[in-house]
Amino acid sequence: MSATRYAYLGPEGTFTEVALRTLPEAATRELVPMVSVPAALDAVRNGTAAAALVPIENSVEGGITTTLDQLTSGEPLMIYREVLLSITFALLVRPGTELSDIKTVTAHPAAQPQVRNWMAAHLPQAVWESAASNGDGARLVQEGRYDAAFAGEFAAERYGLEPLVTEIHDAENAQTRFVLVGRPARPSAPTGADKTSVVIWLGDDHPGALLELLQEFAVRGVNLMLIQSRPTGAGIGNYCFAVDAEGHISDRRVGEALMGLKRICPNVRFLGSYPRAGVAPEDVRPLRAGTSDAEFTEASDWLARNQDGRA
Amino acid sequence: MSATRYAYLGPEGTFTEVALRTLPEAATRELVPMVSVPAALDAVRNGTAAAALVPIENSVEGGITTTLDQLTSGEPLMIYREVLLSITFALLVRPGTELSDIKTVTAHPAAQPQVRNWMAAHLPQAVWESAASNGDGARLVQEGRYDAAFAGEFAAERYGLEPLVTEIHDAENAQTRFVLVGRPARPSAPTGADKTSVVIWLGDDHPGALLELLQEFAVRGVNLMLIQSRPTGAGIGNYCFAVDAEGHISDRRVGEALMGLKRICPNVRFLGSYPRAGVAPEDVRPLRAGTSDAEFTEASDWLARNQDGRA
Amino acid sequence: MSATRYAYLGPEGTFTEVALRTLPEAATRELVPMVSVPAALDAVRNGTAAAALVPIENSVEGGITTTLDQLTSGEPLMIYREVLLSITFALLVRPGTELSDIKTVTAHPAAQPQVRNWMAAHLPQAVWESAASNGDGARLVQEGRYDAAFAGEFAAERYGLEPLVTEIHDAENAQTRFVLVGRPARPSAPTGADKTSVVIWLGDDHPGALLELLQEFAVRGVNLMLIQSRPTGAGIGNYCFAVDAEGHISDRRVGEALMGLKRICPNVRFLGSYPRAGVAPEDVRPLRAGTSDAEFTEASDWLARNQDGRA
């Protein structure tokens, strides 16, 4: 294992690399592009990388199911950081190419829903073919296989291309969320603006199990930010739930909610507590009355006094 | 203070005395009748009695509000035992009296709803007047002030009366529940068939506060046996709730529920955990999955491991 | 039956009579005092009175159990109006009596908790004996049986007594709530500030039944004002619940909640929808979003369109 290597979903020149370089420690790490999310996470699991940055959620397409499924099954991994990146595309071409010259366009399939409307308006005749990644698409344009590629503007230089059009994005506020994943260890220290991720398997098919799951959070005043169902592999209709909750596992309310889930569900996998990207502690929604650590401690003391006859 | 004196709601010859004598330790205590529930409880508060037995619930009339209000306010007291007593009345008369001789009848007002139908059928002309207690009613018959008294059959001998009719009770299964109350100390040891009593004040007038209160119990699988609203004295519509729950304060699920209440409610008063009268541990409803002490401990360990990065 | 006669809990000169006289229509009715709440309600049931005014809730003592139990069982009755009355006592004496002359005091037992502290401070030596009603207590003072009676100041003249002290009340804001009860008919018209009373029996002993009951109200945004448990007569631990909810049975949210209760509970008794005493429509808590009649109608229309394929 190498503590100095960080894997990421490659190739070079994709949004993932840009996201990774926003982390201060990236400057002192060897950044290694991998061909797929499973490959990047396997590098962590087998110790050839200390951590891996992979996309996990996209404001246009939703959860990145490959990443979710990799975190949900196999040898446990943990999330230590998240990065939010605004996604806008450039149309990259070989120098000299004009819009009217473009007959074929390529990019990773995930880019398609984000540029579909723009293409219909500006390149109605162009044929779309999918590439393995946006970086790979740019390379194929360089090689002359396609006339243009949608990719991040930063990829132009690397492949000797020119950004013919920039700031292309069908949806306003298109963002992708990336997570830095490592082997399980002590969670990131709490910052006051944290998030906790878990995967929860419900028990035998009893209606209302999801409601009970949510109540374990609600009764302790823990707000949910995201809940996603993923198939368990046991056949149609069998799902587990990936949940992001506000707060840190070291917060008493979060800990008690997680213990409640652990008791009533056949399986719970803790995926990490880590700082929320782009949210300062002062921007966090105020806690519901009665759910601060101080109030938990006060209630514990009260209980102990009553149990001991010292109330 | 005298550890050897037990006060009870007197006078001698009432159901309360009979209930008290069902407790094994009563044989070695000095049993002192008091004129009222407040007087009996004040004897405990000021140390002239070690404990007091008072009625708290009646299957015909419901909660004994005087007792509830005494436990709810003033210097804290705690319940250590409960006693269930089947209530049937005898019609006590001076020797020689026959049914047709009876023009006036007396008893404590609480007896009236339990004998009303019987009186309408068998003594339609008799006039009812209330006595301060059933024992007192019997005494007044002895003195010739009334022709008959409803009281426990056991009271006949003490007052030189005869039970003209026995087993009188309008409602089947008429029972009264009594509690043995002392100053706050370590609760009774858990037996596996226990009950926990608390009084809970809800906060400012927000709809749904009662629902939240119940959810603190429900989410931990703690079953409620009884909930009674009592006025707080702050005006019409202001109530606190006296709650009896299954389980003991030393059970993890009960402790966590109580801490939850303590955190979200402005005030919670613990009234004691004590053995359920007439219920053996094997008769207790099975716990909901995930709420045993072993499962709480297992979940705590799991949480600690995740917090420490040893999962 | 006489549409012109209103029964009330007598005798004359009690707070109930004062409460009844606050109703405009009382001026044109024959007001008939009855010896007890059951007697007053039976007069309605058997048609000798069109309606009866009886106390139902007291800010010091809580629910008036006799009234609740009468409404809960027997031939159905319905509430059409409520009256709130502030309760303060006067100490009534025969002319010439001074505080230091008073050795014996009387009143209805319900008065005792409201004057107990005052008595301890000002008449520490006086002996209390209970009277059948406050009016009756005043009469007994007139007859010389007791030295003083606690009663409403208005009772002085009727019994030839003098109010030696007025405005006696241990609790601030001491109030009693009275209800005008009649045989079942169309409920009072909605005013925008209404209350609905029901009695609800839970089914077989299943934990969580009370929670489900409350959720039927909560999910439709119907706020509860009061919930009181009353024994069903089927033995210790068997209770039904008397509930006061905000809103009128003709409000869609209230109607849907009542239907929900009717479906899941073995028995529900509707006790009436009637104007809230002392609350104007503009003082009513705003409805939760999505619970107005207009929103119910809109949702019904939407459902019908979808069922018909016209969405």
Next chain:
Amino acid sequence: MSATRYAYLGPEGTFTEVALRTLPEAATRELVPMVSVPAALDAVRNGTAAAALVPIENSVEGGITTTLDQLTSGEPLMIYREVLLSITFALLVRPGTELSDIKTVTAHPAAQPQVRNWMAAHLPQAVWESAASNGDGARLVQEGRYDAAFAGEFAAERYGLEPLVTEIHDAENAQTRFVLVGRPARPSAPTGADKTSVVIWLGDDHPGALLELLQEFAVRGVNLMLIQSRPTGAGIGNYCFAVDAEGHISDRRVGEALMGLKRICPNVRFLGSYPRAGVAPEDVRPLRAGTSDAEFTEASDWLARNQDGRA
């Protein structure tokens, strides 16, 4: 528009075509393969097809997000039928090819997770490249572009290939669910074993909104079968929920739950009520007490009687 044409996700020879042919009416329709889910659904929207069969859920990969997003946005469509198909792959090759000859393999990307383990065990050296569909992959093998394709065994004959290995599936019980989608009209008639699909948008970011959504179903005893979050396009963390519930929109409990959602949520889109594939009415989970149509009707009658004073 043509009532006789059914579109489906092509090309010919895919599982979708097989699923479509399980519908009896397919025998009398012109079946038209389309290049994508959006193309198939657009054919319905613009009237060139009466209906389209598209995959919506896969026991290995989860919800088919393209289909969900197409149903969630754009001009409304409705589901009228569902088809469940067990998915097992055959390895198709040109006649004479043996396992040891295979250097390149192709199929639609969705096939990959279902054959990954098998490939690792039996074709560890082969290189995978994605095809636009499984049928297209088979065609490319026929043309000599790849050595083998994973596809349904039924595709072999069409492309002149041979199934070298059959019954390949990493996960037991691998199934895909397809839905037959048409323009909005009256829903399919209830059969006693039905399913209702809706998409629900939650309001402004208030914690607990998802819990409230689930309670609208739970309080009416409507069981949920599937809940999937999909991004709304308004940025990271903004999701709507696609929900499948047991029952038919014409069932009173389902209708009342839908109206409840309509009232509290800013938007609800009804996607149809239709027969559950592979479930007979006698296999449906029994209704919770109090939620049958008969009980709804009885409760409505009871409410009306109370509103009219005829209880």
